[in-house]
Amino acid sequence: METHMQPISLTPRRTAKPLALHERWASLGRRIAFFGLLLLIWEAVARAGIWPEYLFPAPSVVARVLLDGIGKGLYLSAAWVSIQRIAVGYAISLAIGLVLGLLIGRVRALNETLGSLVLGLQALPSVCWLPLAILWMGLSERAIIFVVVMGALFSITLGVEAGVKNTPPQYVRAARVLGARGLALYSEVVLPAALPAILSGLKQGWTFAWRSLMAGELLFYTLSLGNLLQVGRDLNDAAQVMAVMVMIVIVGVIIDQLLFAPLEQRVRARWGLGG
Numbered sequence: 001m002e003t004h005m006q007p008i009s010l011t012p013r014r015t016a017k018p019l020a021l022h023e024r025w026a027s028l029g030r031r032i033a034f035f036g037l038l039l040l041i042w043e044a045v046a047r048a049g050i051w052p053e054y055l056f057p058a059p060s061v062v063a064r065v066l067l068d069g070i071g072k073g074l075y076l077s078a079a080w081v082s083i084q085r086i087a088v089g090y091a092i093s094l095a096i097g098l099v100l101g102l103l104i105g106r107v108r109a110l111n112e113t114l115g116s117l118v119l120g121l122q123a124l125p126s127v128c129w130l131p132l133a134i135l136w137m138g139l140s141e142r143a144i145i146f147v148v149v150m151g152a153l154f155s156i157t158l159g160v161e162a163g164v165k166n167t168p169p170q171y172v173r174a175a176r177v178l179g180a181r182g183l184a185l186y187s188e189v190v191l192p193a194a195l196p197a198i199l200s201g202l203k204q205g206w207t208f209a210w211r212s213l214m215a216g217e218l219l220f221y222t223l224s225l226g227n228l229l230q231v232g233r234d235l236n237d238a239a240q241v242m243a244v245m246v247m248i249v250i251v252g253v254i255i256d257q258l259l260f261a262p263l264e265q266r267v268r269a270r271w272g273l274g275g
Helices: 021-047 059-071 074-106 108-122 126-137 141-165 169-177 182-216 225-234 238-270
Strands: none
Touching: 021 059, 059 074, 059 238, 074 108, 074 141, 074 182, 074 225, 074 238, 108 141, 126 141, 126 182, 141 182, 182 225, 182 238, 225 238
């Protein structure tokens, strides 16, 4: 006889108190003032002539190069190529990392063996995978994707593992009493309870994947953000290098705000952790 478990509310819902309008404007004002001051200091140091302009350009010069690259479509095309690559690599990391994290977090034998391996590999910088990627796959798209996967996989795995291990045991016991077994136990109890830690691991994995992609794109010439950095270096054009760095930051922040920020807000509100 099959028993269907009713959805369980793990914690009482509490609505996070939103910031007042004047507090938001004050926070925005502080940020603008801070970054404005940094730009003024940068501009002043660049105009002092301590270093030649091709080595230390002023922010006005970097902004001009950035806008010129965007206007010509070069930076946008390169960003689109990089986004496609990280989407594939991160999706693979996510699929493997979720399964590994669940298994390591729930199976003691795997935790003592595979878990130790994952923890050790997490400490290995993603750039260390570049030589193996070239030897195994040559100068190809697969090599770049491989570096991205290895850069993100272990952070995601450890995040899921930590969330599963920190799931209160009374939740699991109560679910089993109500008839939850197998996949239902994980999908309806363990994963929702572990969601804050899992989301933290996913976000950290995304950050490492983005960094790994920039390193992987230096393998061979293709139109991409990482390769534009290499071109700027080869031409001794610090303005282009800095402009591409700004573009990388912009793309990373946009993806974070569109994908992870809404998820974080929903999870924090769901668990009553504030805004």
